[in-house]
Amino acid sequence: MRTTTRDLSKTRFTARLCRAATAGALALLAAGAFAAWAGSTSGSANAAAAPKSITVAWASKMDALDPDIGFANQALSAFHLIGGNLYEIRANGKTVPGLAQRGAASANGLKWTFHLRAGLRFSDGTPLTSADVKATIDRAKADKSNGYAGLFAPIASVTAPDAQTAVFNLSRKYPSLPTILAEPEFLIMPKAGLAKGKSFFSAPISAGPYKLVSWGGGNDSSYALNTHYWGPKPVVSEIRYATIADFNSRLSQLQSGQIDAAVDLPPSVLKQLGSGDKVHAQVVSVYGFASLNMWLGKPPLNNVNVRKAISLAIDRGRIVKDVWNGQIKAMSSFWPPSMTGFDKNSSIARDVAGAKKLLAGTPCANGCTLKMQYTDSYAASEQSALIIQSNLNEIGIKTQLVKLENGIWFNNMYNGKYQLSVSNLYDYANVPDGMIAYGVLKDGGLNANYSGWNSAAAAKLSQTAIVSSGAARAAALAGINKAFLKDQPFATLTTYGVVFASRLDKSLVSLTPAEFIEVKRQGT
Amino acid sequence: MRSNDLATTSPARSLVAPVRRAIAGRSRWYVRVILQLGQAVVVGFAVVSVAFFLVRLVPGDPARTILGPRGSPEAIAALRHAMHLDGPILSGYRSYLWQLLHADLGSSIIQNGRSVSGIIGDGLPVTLALIAGTVIISLAVAIPLGLLAALSRRKLVDQTARATLVTLLAMPPFFLGLLLILLIALRLDLLPAGGWGDGWPDNLRYVILPSVALSGYLMPLIARTVRQVALDTVREEFIEAAVARGLRRRTIVLRHVLPNSLLPVLTLLGLNLGSLIAGAVVVESVFGLPGVGSSLVQAVSARDYPLIQGIAVVSALFVVFGNVLADMLYVVVDPRTRRG
Numbered sequence: 001m002r003t004t005t006r007d008l009s010k011t012r013f014t015a016r017l018c019r020a021a022t023a024g025a026l027a028l029l030a031a032g033a034f035a036a037w038a039g040s041t042s043g044s045a046n047a048a049a050a051p052k053s054i055t056v057a058w059a060s061k062m063d064a065l066d067p068d069i070g071f072a073n074q075a076l077s078a079f080h081l082i083g084g085n086l087y088e089i090r091a092n093g094k095t096v097p098g099l100a101q102r103g104a105a106s107a108n109g110l111k112w113t114f115h116l117r118a119g120l121r122f123s124d125g126t127p128l129t130s131a132d133v134k135a136t137i138d139r140a141k142a143d144k145s146n147g148y149a150g151l152f153a154p155i156a157s158v159t160a161p162d163a164q165t166a167v168f169n170l171s172r173k174y175p176s177l178p179t180i181l182a183e184p185e186f187l188i189m190p191k192a193g194l195a196k197g198k199s200f201f202s203a204p205i206s207a208g209p210y211k212l213v214s215w216g217g218g219n220d221s222s223y224a225l226n227t228h229y230w231g232p233k234p235v236v237s238e239i240r241y242a243t244i245a246d247f248n249s250r251l252s253q254l255q256s257g258q259i260d261a262a263v264d265l266p267p268s269v270l271k272q273l274g275s276g277d278k279v280h281a282q283v284v285s286v287y288g289f290a291s292l293n294m295w296l297g298k299p300p301l302n303n304v305n306v307r308k309a310i311s312l313a314i315d316r317g318r319i320v321k322d323v324w325n326g327q328i329k330a331m332s333s334f335w336p337p338s339m340t341g342f343d344k345n346s347s348i349a350r351d352v353a354g355a356k357k358l359l360a361g362t363p364c365a366n367g368c369t370l371k372m373q374y375t376d377s378y379a380a381s382e383q384s385a386l387i388i389q390s391n392l393n394e395i396g397i398k399t400q401l402v403k404l405e406n407g408i409w410f411n412n413m414y415n416g417k418y419q420l421s422v423s424n425l426y427d428y429a430n431v432p433d434g435m436i437a438y439g440v441l442k443d444g445g446l447n448a449n450y451s452g453w454n455s456a457a458a459a460k461l462s463q464t465a466i467v468s469s470g471a472a473r474a475a476a477l478a479g480i481n482k483a484f485l486k487d488q489p490f491a492t493l494t495t496y497g498v499v500f501a502s503r504l505d506k507s508l509v510s511l512t513p514a515e516f517i518e519v520k521r522q523g524t
Numbered sequence: 525m526r527s528n529d530l531a532t533t534s535p536a537r538s539l540v541a542p543v544r545r546a547i548a549g550r551s552r553w554y555v556r557v558i559l560q561l562g563q564a565v566v567v568g569f570a571v572v573s574v575a576f577f578l579v580r581l582v583p584g585d586p587a588r589t590i591l592g593p594r595g596s597p598e599a600i601a602a603l604r605h606a607m608h609l610d611g612p613i614l615s616g617y618r619s620y621l622w623q624l625l626h627a628d629l630g631s632s633i634i635q636n637g638r639s640v641s642g643i644i645g646d647g648l649p650v651t652l653a654l655i656a657g658t659v660i661i662s663l664a665v666a667i668p669l670g671l672l673a674a675l676s677r678r679k680l681v682d683q684t685a686r687a688t689l690v691t692l693l694a695m696p697p698f699f700l701g702l703l704l705i706l707l708i709a710l711r712l713d714l715l716p717a718g719g720w721g722d723g724w725p726d727n728l729r730y731v732i733l734p735s736v737a738l739s740g741y742l743m744p745l746i747a748r749t750v751r752q753v754a755l756d757t758v759r760e761e762f763i764e765a766a767v768a769r770g771l772r773r774r775t776i777v778l779r780h781v782l783p784n785s786l787l788p789v790l791t792l793l794g795l796n797l798g799s800l801i802a803g804a805v806v807v808e809s810v811f812g813l814p815g816v817g818s819s820l821v822q823a824v825s826a827r828d829y830p831l832i833q834g835i836a837v838v839s840a841l842f843v844v845f846g847n848v849l850a851d852m853l854y855v856v857v858d859p860r861t862r863r864g
Binding site for chain 1: 582583584585588589598599602603606632634635636638643646702705706709710713716717718719809810811812814818821822824825826827
């Protein structure tokens, strides 16, 4: 452009343009400030006084409010809020009477009789009787898509001789029944509601401490106190569940006060949150373990010495310290420390020389290469995989790490299309039934924790364990542990932990070992 | 073709000439729009087909995903049957196409039978608000910045502007988003760290940071385009003539330089709609926005086939119609394009 006396790029024009740009930017900032002033970010300070309402954020959204097919952690915790169960599991893991004031097994163990409390009502005020208990169990048994069918299988039928009595007739002894009945999938629902079919589950009614206010199938759901609840009322009147998939967003919104608590954060936040933070985080150990799974169907992992060498070479202490900030426990036996059957004499010590010795004469004697897959749907799986990779390198086993999307990872595990994988297995209560079904039995649903392990001895001991109690059960559980250590179908690493972070006083709201939100009750 | 030929041709043949002119680019603008709408239908059909078959090729079973490790083979089979996933794939495809013809996107197989259109309807306003906010912020900042960089006599101003734009362009939206959360939300407590409000105008404060994060990608593109076109325009003879006629600088910039700079911006916006949608998926995750992007991520993870297909179709149609809108705005800004 030629220079003229009225040059476009003269300072005066440029100054005007600068002013316009500055004014535009200031206008945008002012709009933002106005928007911020027009509302206010909510915040709850750490307070011993109970707030009227709290918001808890979950990683995955609620999948269904039908207890037969609701598996997401948020759904199970929702069942725990609204569900009235015959028994209840407290935050300390103890099973206590719920809707059933008392229950007892017959002499042969094939019949359990439960006596309901007087005056029970559902959240809509209608009476709760044994007919509703029968209807709930009958419906769950008839539902072919019931994902918990295995737990209902030993219940042959339920009868209701009177309005206050429910009799469970069993096909085999079921000593764990009271604790199993406390699990969320056994929440008691009204017979009249169940008769409506699937539509009932868009807004189900039960007899728990809370009632569902709204869901709509989306990311958020809200609950309010159930005024008809038989027991001591929680101190918080309203709870909102929100779904925030990204953990950074979950943590940021917790730190800014938009939410009050967050579940399933990665263990890295344990180091991120300083002592001066308004947010406190803790690891809740659930009933289960993190494991390095191995597929026994193909060489070299079909060789027991290779599997034992791998287990011996893993530095469990480093996983506990570096990944979990020392807030969980290392383990090498089948039963975790929180469950009956735990062998406190099981060694967790690392033995590289011993591992190398075991490899002699195996296909990995001169080194081998294995693929280790993991998914970031499980907290800390990547960090654990990296530590295990360096550990196995020391005994000549090279591993290629493969990170997979959760659906593909699960598909590979289910079909035995893997060699090594970081995984976990846990249950909702301190009873062996679930861990045996999924971790020991080939036909229990998970192919013995995806390993393909098929031990006749372990299967026989499992049958004994699930139908016995007391010393007989303890002996069977110990026998299962011995069979596990003998065959080493997979390597247990640590107890399985869930990181729970909150802005509230620890006594007000907590996360139970079953991953349910528990609110303090009045008078406790 | 001579004009008197029209009197002797059939109605079908009378359409040939306008279509030929449209194809040759010498058509009226409304014929082009009609052709683009037709193109939208073809694109939608192609996207539906590709999404339907591709998503079923990915390993993973929705029934197994729902029931998880606890699902027995019998329960999984029963749930697959209830979800109509156990029939032949071609018959499923035909059923789906028939549903689409009745404007029915189907029901989510993961979210308790909720309609796909309902799920998308819940999330679409959030995503559209995010994209609109991004475009507004990008235009409001990029156009003055581009003009400033082009018209400033001081090289430092131009160089600083260009360096800033390159830096912004190099930053992925999720990184910029995390920085904004850390500084604006957590340190300064000016705006929320994420989530969504209960309605407008409360939603305004939730959309600002995500829009700024996403505009970090679009703004530099617009600013650089405006800068380049402005530099080319001011060298034109008509600008010299305007200066010689004694027009004020502001008039010349606003009436001549700016409109010429906007034309490529419209094209740029149209071409980048797809990238904006992809960026919105990431930003929605970072800020926990309940938009269509978040629904898509969850649907892919859970193998919710109808929801994945529905979102793919809606996104594709959005991009196509967005380009149609850009073409129509082009005509408004430059009337010369009304006739080819």
